[in-house]
Amino acid sequence: MTEPPSGEGRALNPRPSLPELLLALSYVSLTGFGGVLPFARRMIVEQKRWMSAEEFNEVFSLCQFLPGPNIVNFSVVYGARLGGPIGAVLGLIAILAPAMVVVMILGGVYMYFGDVAALQRILSGLAAAAAGLIVAVSAKMAVPLFRRGFGPAPFVAIAIFIAVGVLRVPLLWALLVATPASIALAWRWRT
């Protein structure tokens, strides 16, 4: 797979200070349309170079397996890594608070006018673009799986993609089967 020319090859920058993290995640919160993952990855991996593609995958995958919104978990875990409990709280506030303000303003406007026909039309356009952005981010996140002498990882990813995306196997069943299988395969491959 070709590497995306998005600045991911550059050397990593030092870890951000907590105010820098607060600013960056707040910006992500305010601009993350149709799912925040692509925007968070763009900020942290591509623009700021605070994490490598591999590190991002590691932290994000952990957060995906925990209950709760993935990107909120990610902000908490990443914030904690940079600044302990205070960092975690700041990460949480930064990713949620700006979006909460915007959505409550929109909610207020809705209660006043009570008609979301225009919003529904806008939403159908946004959803199409958002799907494209998730396509791009999944391709970018797949790149590290194919790096140097890869083992079973790309095949596991493709199998999950087919099971959940194409065959629509219920998520819980797919996870219950695939996760132990994937860990066992990684185990065999590396020992």
Add this chain to the structure above:
Amino acid sequence: MKAGGGTLDALVTHFLLLSLLAVGGGNAAIPEMHRQAVDVLGWMTDRQFADLFAIAQVAPGPNIIIVTLIGFHVAGVAGGIVATLAMCGPSCLLAFGMGHIWERFRYARWRVLIQAGLVPVSVGLIAASALILAQAADVNWVAFALTMVMAVIGYFTRLHPLWVFALAAIAGYVGLV
């Protein structure tokens, strides 16, 4: 819309219980939220829930802010804040604890191997959600083109995605999608 103590209590209880059930992201809990808010508790009509869902989708930020809107609808700004904190609190505490354990055993063999197993499953899931979202969104060729343009621009260029989102919003507003 009265921010009485009883309503806030109900919001807290409702979303605290939901918090740890949302395995697989916030959207996994939407059907249960709908059942409770519309059928069980009667906080809103079916139509209102659909509208709030649309508003949360159009707004930037994590999808979980649907919870903020439900709380806001039921009990104003205080309701929005309280509901969001209740929904995210338990899962955030768990994430904090797990993140700590994960970092502490960073170089432990079992941790490295589990991680090596989790990453490809995670990437496969994101790719699957990309396909599912695209199939749901691409109702005509304009929508399909928007998805493709965004995918190509997102992968191959450093252009900010907001430009394409602006275009997509206009295309939707004038009825092309």
